[in-house]
Each structure stands twice: as structure tokens, then as C-alpha cells.
Amino acid sequence: MHHDRHTPVLIVGGGTGGVAAALAFADAGQRCILVEPTDWLGGQLTAQAVPPDENRWIEPGGYAQGGTARYLAFRQAIRDWYRAHRNLTPQAAADPRLNPGGGWVSRLCYEPVVGRAVIDALLAPHIQAGRVATLLHHRPVEADIVGDRIRAITFTNDRTADRVTLAADLFLDATEAGELLPIVGAEHRVGSDSHADFGELHAPPGPADPLDQQAITWVFAIEHRPGERHTLDKPDGYDAWASFVPQLTPPWPGPLFSWTICGEALAPRDLAMTPWPDDPADGTLELWRYRRVVDRAIHAGDTPPADVSLVNWVQNDYFRKPTLIDNHLERDAAYAEAKQQSRCLLYWMQTAAPRHDGGTGYPGLRLCPQVMGTDDGFAAAPYIREPRRLDALTVITEAHVGADQRRSAGHPDLPEPATPAAEPFADSVGIGHYPIDLHPSASGRNQVYVDACPFRLPLSALVPKRLTNLLAAGKALGVSHIANGCTRLHPVEWNVGESAGTAAAACLDAGIAPHALAADPARVADLQRKLTAAGVPLSWPWER
Numbered sequence: 001m002h003h004d005r006h007t008p009v010l011i012v013g014g015g016t017g018g019v020a021a022a023l024a025f026a027d028a029g030q031r032c033i034l035v036e037p038t039d040w041l042g043g044q045l046t047a048q049a050v051p052p053d054e055n056r057w058i059e060p061g062g063y064a065q066g067g068t069a070r071y072l073a074f075r076q077a078i079r080d081w082y083r084a085h086r087n088l089t090p091q092a093a094a095d096p097r098l099n100p101g102g103g104w105v106s107r108l109c110y111e112p113v114v115g116r117a118v119i120d121a122l123l124a125p126h127i128q129a130g131r132v133a134t135l136l137h138h139r140p141v142e143a144d145i146v147g148d149r150i151r152a153i154t155f156t157n158d159r160t161a162d163r164v165t166l167a168a169d170l171f172l173d174a175t176e177a178g179e180l181l182p183i184v185g186a187e188h189r190v191g192s193d194s195h196a197d198f199g200e201l202h203a204p205p206g207p208a209d210p211l212d213q214q215a216i217t218w219v220f221a222i223e224h225r226p227g228e229r230h231t232l233d234k235p236d237g238y239d240a241w242a243s244f245v246p247q248l249t250p251p252w253p254g255p256l257f258s259w260t261i262c263g264e265a266l267a268p269r270d271l272a273m274t275p276w277p278d279d280p281a282d283g284t285l286e287l288w289r290y291r292r293v294v295d296r297a298i299h300a301g302d303t304p305p306a307d308v309s310l311v312n313w314v315q316n317d318y319f320r321k322p323t324l325i326d327n328h329l330e331r332d333a334a335y336a337e338a339k340q341q342s343r344c345l346l347y348w349m350q351t352a353a354p355r356h357d358g359g360t361g362y363p364g365l366r367l368c369p370q371v372m373g374t375d376d377g378f379a380a381a382p383y384i385r386e387p388r389r390l391d392a393l394t395v396i397t398e399a400h401v402g403a404d405q406r407r408s409a410g411h412p413d414l415p416e417p418a419t420p421a422a423e424p425f426a427d428s429v430g431i432g433h434y435p436i437d438l439h440p441s442a443s444g445r446n447q448v449y450v451d452a453c454p455f456r457l458p459l460s461a462l463v464p465k466r467l468t469n470l471l472a473a474g475k476a477l478g479v480s481h482i483a484n485g486c487t488r489l490h491p492v493e494w495n496v497g498e499s500a501g502t503a504a505a506a507c508l509d510a511g512i513a514p515h516a517l518a519a520d521p522a523r524v525a526d527l528q529r530k531l532t533a534a535g536v537p538l539s540w541p542w543e544r
Helices: 016-027 069-085 091-096 112-128 180-184 238-242 328-351 402-406 488-508 515-521 521-534
Strands: 005-012 032-036 131-134 138-148 151-156 161-171 220-224 258-260 268-270 290-295 308-311 363-365 428-432 435-437 448-450 454-458 470-472
Touching: 005 016, 005 220, 005 488, 016 032, 016 112, 016 488, 016 521, 032 069, 032 138, 032 161, 069 488, 091 180, 091 328, 138 161, 138 180, 151 180, 161 180, 238 328, 238 521, 308 328, 328 363, 428 521, 454 488, 470 488, 488 515, 488 521, 515 521
Parallel strands: 005 032, 005 161, 032 131, 161 470
Antiparallel strands: 138 151, 151 161, 220 308, 220 363, 258 268, 290 308, 428 454, 435 448
16 A cells, blocks of 8 residues: 555544644654544534533632643633633633633533634644644545554545545544544444443443444534524424434433423423523523523623524434444434434424423524534534444443442542542543433433543553554543443543553654553553643542
């Protein structure tokens, strides 16, 4: 196979983990190429339009160690961008914990276009210095492999159909769906694991189910202009979506397009949506402010911008068909259906949704392309929660991180918080925390939402069992289907990428493969010292 270009490290996927890997690798003085199938870098932080789902220690003050220093710097850069580019009230500008959108899902809800600008600015010095090269609109399609070693990856440009083959010493998989894994022949898992595989408390009792794949979501942004009419033309397929009742186990309470959903305890739960200019009752966790990314109240001047909310709700979770499939035409067709579902949901909200003040429909809801940085106001890419998962040297399971399972196994409580201790991996290269949160799946499984312990990320979960020059650098690390529910979030994916980039630099400096690094306690300790020096916490404060 002809190789068009060689690079020390090839990072496949320019999402959250890929960006973090590139930053860490370039900071180590090394050169890499970052390849991304869309024209956005940042993944769920930007193109997928998902305000960061984070642990409760992420903010300054308290422990302030819920994320890496680079991740916290990204968050600070978002706030600095707003102070520099938007006319904020003095109170908002002075707030060190400024939340530009005021959404209650996260302490940092911001416009996707701002996240994109900040990501590009963080990478710019490395690109200008020649340490990072980016290749957009390219997806992996073929691999050159000799034995257990990858020599090169061939990519196709989806706009021109041109192909390019890139060779490297080390390859980092930071793809959104783990799509590199089957291409390079890496052993991996898709869908749910059987209870017999890992003995997990919440794993299904029957055989593993490759169709048990979490919903994807095509996010869109809306503002509300009361008294105006911005109703879409009736979308194709609307009647079918408006009457669609999910056939899930345990059962769903009724039509998916409804303000009544299945709550965290799998019981019916009524939600509210109270769009601007009305205010919800105090203490109401309602949908308009759930993922709001523009809060007009923090803007000064006579013409503040309109409130803007992102719609990433269970009502536009797409689980009709699996998307972790190798047939790109079928996958893209499912993606298109997911986007059409979201379009139908907006039409339902404009025409048929029960209003908070009586009546039906909010015709003043309008898509916001300027916030999304797209022509139509929909996200640049679908939000993919669950990838194919690497069969790594260590597979993180519910037995390592699940609070109920750790507690039933007799592990002692931590002094803070009052949960059992997670597995204290000695080869930790980072930390994370989030509930085990699985959305409804293509197999008909309803959601799973249970507690997880604040956990550590082992280096051995980034290293394949067989291939000698591949590292996981995103969501597709060695985790079970259940554990993915708490490792798929923004700061964890960033941490995985950053640690993979640092480990790749250590491997190249020493002239060794990732397996040799993972197998040598002295080399692992040296890597951990480098990570600690770069501001990557390896354990939680109360564990020390």
C-alpha cells in the first residue's frame, strides 16, 4: 500500500478526546496529525452541541479536582470569551462561575459556536508551529496491518471521494463511535454484555445483545418569539412520529412526543416547558432552562439577545434502529432519520404540544442557525453516547465503579462522598464521576440510571489486548456497556484523550510499545509523574 505521508502519531477523530490528545502530545514537543470526518473539532463539546455533563466537583472551590488542568483551562477560556466578546452586565462579567446560558444541566452552558472558537484557539499555536496538522472531512475506511501492528490508515474525503493514506508509529482512536476498531481489526464489543461476562449487577441475564445500543440524538437550537409564527412546513413522517409509542421494557408511559416521560425511577414523570418571556415556578426543573445556552438576563444594553435553548431531550432520542453498524449507507440513513425525528419534534412543539398557559403549540419557536454555526439550526453532527468498545487489557465494569455493586461486595465507604470506594487502579491516569446513565436502546431496553462511585481511569483500559501500536483516546476505551454510562461524559473523554496523548509521547521517547509501558511499574510511575505535573489528578482528594 502506498503511504502518502508519515507522522509519529495519527489521531483518528477530532472530537473531545482527540483534541485533548493533540494538545497533550503537542505540549510534549511531538508532531501529530488529527483527522476528523466533519469540519468541526471538539465533538460533544462543539459539533454535537451538548453542554458539558460534569461531576459536582468540577468548579473552583471545594476540591476543584474533578477535571484535568487543561480541561479546566478550556472551561475558563469559554468564560473569558464571553467577557471579551459579549456585552454582559457588570454582575455577570464579574462572576467567576459565569454560566453564559444559565442552563441547569451544567455549570457551563454555552453556544456551540463559542466552543468551536475556543477549541480552534487552543490548537492554533500548535498548528502554526507545525506540531499539529488537521485533516477535516475525512473518515477512516481501510488499514494497512502487518501481524499485530498497524502501518497506515486510509481515509476518504466524503465531499470529493479522494483518498489519502497516512502512516504512523502510533495510532490513537478518538472516533465518536469507535469506528476505527473494526477497520484495524481490534477486538471490541458492541451493545450490551451478558451478566455472565463480568458479573455486573445491572447487566441483562441473557446473552450479550449487539443491538442494545443507546439512543443517539440530533440536537437543535430554538428561541421563542411570542406573537410571531415560525412554524415549519409539516415534515415528512410527522404523523408516524407524533403517534409513536416506544415499545420498551420496562414500559414507556405513552407517546414519545409528550411532556410525560419515563423518569429516573422508571415511573411516569411530568415535565414542564415554560419558554421566555414567562418564568416557571420557583424550583421547577423545566425543559426550557434545562439546556439553555443564551440567557438574555446576563446581557446589558437595550437589545439583549433572545434566550436560546438546546433541545437534547428524551423526546428526540433516536433508538428506532442501531447505528453502530459497519454499513455506512445504513448508518447514514439512520442518522438522517434521527435528524428528521428532531424536526418532527419541533413541529409538534410548534403545533400540538400542550402549552404551560393553556392551549396548544408554540408557533413562535424558531431555529437558531447563528448559535449552532450551521445553515439550519441543527447540530453539525449527531450526539453519539455509546461507541464500539475496545477489548483492552483492563475492561472497566460495574464491579469497579457501580455504587450498588461495590456496596454489596462490602467495600468501605469513602469519607466524602458517602459512597463505596471505586476500584483503586494502581495504573490510574485520571479520574471521573457521573451516574451510570444509559438511554433507551435499539433492542427495546428502557433506560438505566443508577449511582456510580467517583472512579479512576487505568492506563490498561487504553491498551488493546493484541494490537501493539494503538491506544484508546476517547469514549471507546475498555469499558463494559454498563460502565460506559458513566465514562462517556465530556471531562472523562477529555481526560482519556489527554492521558493517551501523554502516554503516546512517553512511548515514542522511550522507543517502546504501549504494552511495554503498561507492563512496567517504573514506567507507569514515570508517566503518572508527568500527568500529575500537567495537572491530571490520578485519584480523588479523599483517597489520599
